[in-house]
Amino acid sequence: MPLKDFLNGSTPQKRENKLSSLTRLLRKRYMVYSVLALLNEEIYGNVPKAIKLYQRAIKICRDNGSKYDEITVLLELAPCYLKIGGKDEALGCFERASKLANEIDDKQAQERIWIESQIVNADVIISSDVEFHHLEETNESGEDE
Numbered sequence: 001m002p003l004k005d006f007l008n009g010s011t012p013q014k015r016e017n018k019l020s021s022l023t024r025l026l027r028k029r030y031m032v033y034s035v036l037a038l039l040n041e042e043i044y045g046n047v048p049k050a051i052k053l054y055q056r057a058i059k060i061c062r063d064n065g066s067k068y069d070e071i072t073v074l075l076e077l078a079p080c081y082l083k084i085g086g087k088d089e090a091l092g093c094f095e096r097a098s099k100l101a102n103e104i105d106d107k108q109a110q111e112r113i114w115i116e117s118q119i120v121n122a123d124v125i126i127s128s129d130v131e132f133h134h135l136e137e138t139n140e141s142g143e144d145e
Contacts, residue, residue, distance in 0.1 A: 027064045033057035034073055037080075047083045054080060067100045071109050074100075075116045082120060090120060 037053035040046040054077040061070035078093035094117045101109035 027066060028069075030057040030060040030064075030066075030069055030073065033060065034076060037076070041080055041083075047080050051077065051080050051084075067104050068106065068109065071097045071100050071106075071113070075113065078116070078120060094120075 033053045033056045037050040037057065040053060041050035054073055057073045058070055058077070061067075061073060074093040074097040078090040081087070081089035081093065094113060097113045098110065101113055
């Protein structure tokens with residue numbers, strides 16, 4: 001439906017309400033990219049595609065000036081980077097999210113960022129430990145020599 005038809009025949013107040021609703025909807029379109037990214041990451045295993053979709057969602061959040069939504073997407077993006085070995089990129093996501101949370105003085109978001117970063121750090125440590133023990137077992141059994 002064209003916008004003019006959507007607004008046609010409405011009182012000025014109804015047009016304003018419709019435009020306000022449409023504006024809110026357009027500001028939330030980042031969610032479409034986040035959901036597509038999650039599907040690519042979790043269902044299809046296409047992490048590079050997921051990263052591109054999360055980056056698109058972040059751009060929309062920045063264009064809208066929605067710092068809280070950007071924090072949410074950054075926290076979804078960080079684990080994707082880790083899945084492909086991008087520890088520095090993941091750290092950058094946490095740093096950016098923390099900066100945004102400080103800018104908007106959101107204590108709840110700051111706590112969430114801290115918790116998410118600790119979970120990711122623990123996952124990195126566990127993954128590294130598993131890889132290390134696998135190497136030890138391989139060397140002890142005489143394989144790969």
